[in-house]
Structure formats: C-alpha cells, structure tokens
Amino acid sequence: EDKVVQSPLSLVVHEGDTVTLNCSYEVTNFRSLLWYKQEKKAPTFLFMLTSSGIEKKSGRLSSILDKKELFSILNITATQTGDSAIYLCAVDSGGYQKVTFGTGTKLQVIP
Amino acid sequence: GAVVSQHPSRVICKSGTSVKIECRSLDFQATTMFWYRQFPKQSLMLMATSNEGSKATYEQGVEKDKFLINHASLTLSTLTVTSAHPEDSSFYICSAPGQAGEQYFGPGTRLTVT
Numbered sequence: 314e315d316k317v318v319q320s321p322l323s324l325v326v327h328e329g330d331t332v333t334l335n336c337s338y339e340v341t342n343f344r345s346l347l348w349y350k351q352e353k354k355a356p357t358f359l360f361m362l363t364s365s366g367i368e369k370k371s372g373r374l375s376s377i378l379d380k381k382e383l384f385s386i387l388n389i390t391a392t393q394t395g396d397s398a399i400y401l402c403a404v405d406s407g408g409y410q411k412v413t414f415g416t417g418t419k420l421q422v423i424p
Numbered sequence: 425g426a427v428v429s430q431h432p433s434r435v436i437c438k439s440g441t442s443v444k445i446e447c448r449s450l451d452f453q454a455t456t457m458f459w460y461r462q463f464p465k466q467s468l469m470l471m472a473t474s475n476e477g478s479k480a481t482y483e484q485g486v487e488k489d490k491f492l493i494n495h496a497s498l499t500l501s502t503l504t505v506t507s508a509h510p511e512d513s514s515f516y517i518c519s520a521p522g523q524a525g526e527q528y529f530g531p532g533t534r535l536t537v538t
Contacts (some may be wrong), residue, residue: 349468356468399527415527416522
C-alpha cells in the first residue's frame, strides 16, 4: 500500500524564521512528488519534483527530492503570516495518475 | 492513523450513464467531507463540501444537479456523476478533516467516460 508521511503534523513559528517541512514516501511506482499549499479551499499547487537533487525554487519557497532515501523537504525562508496554511505532500504513482496524499503539516506563523 | 477509502478506484462508463463514487472514513467519524477534482498540471479543484445530515455546499461553477452529493452517515459520502460526458473524465478525490485540521485524503477515483 502506498504511503506518504509528513512531519511535523503542526508547527508554530515567528515571522522571519525559516522552516523545513518533511515528506517521506513508500510507493510501488513513483512518477512525481507534489507539494501543495492549502489555505481555505482547494490546495494550490507549489512544486512538482521528479528528479533527485534538483532544487525547485519559487521566491522564499524551495523544495528538493531524494529518490534514494524516499523523501522530500519543503523550505520556507523569512516566513510571513501569509505563509500560515496546511502544506500537503502527494506522490503520483501509476499509469492512472493515482495520487497519494500525506495528512499535511499545519504551519502557523505568528507576528 | 485515520484512513479514508474510495470506491471504485477506477471506472469506465458510457456517455449518458451515471456513476456513483463512495468515500468512507474507516476509523473515524466525519461530519464533513470534501470532494475534489484533479485537473491537468496537477491542480485540484474543490467541488463541494459534503455535510452529514444536510445539503452539500457547492463551489461556484459546479453543477449541483450533475454532481449529486449525499452524506448518508458519519462515515460515508457519495458523489454521483449524472449523465456523464467525456469532459467529466477526471480524477476525483475526497478528503475528511481530522481533529487538528489535518486532511485525510482518499486514494482517488479515476473516471473515464467513453
């Protein structure tokens, strides 16, 4: 059974801090790993990672994948209150686009 | 940990027929469940919020008569795609919230309408 585990489950930081969110996975057929940010409604897409060691970056957010150790991290530097959200990790496996989600990490950034 | 299941995992149906997708919380109760549709480029669209004992809340642009949602019990929500058309072919995912605000996602259902 495919599994995606995120840690920590929740996190409270102060503005300006740097955070690292973790995602480990066990899947039978890896295609890609996806990160989403969920604030109120549907998760919004952040990154898709397919290759090990190549960092994806978007502003203060960055992510990297390690296919050997089966994990990914999402880094957020200089956090802002607007970064408060649930961050979801998902792994796309299989020809029918089966996507397995983690439970998310709830990040709260306080002023 | 909490588990959400979906059935079927994949279904192929003919144009004009209806398809029912079940979402179950296996070891916890969920008064609310969410139904999403996954589009190309990995984006997820929230279709509706399923509420146990009351009507579902649909997002703007989602046809409630086409996507019927029934939250029959504290562990089961169903999404019925009525009079399916090829453009309804997609990946449908449900989720249920945990006590700390985390989301437990189902494995998804791949619908193909021919």
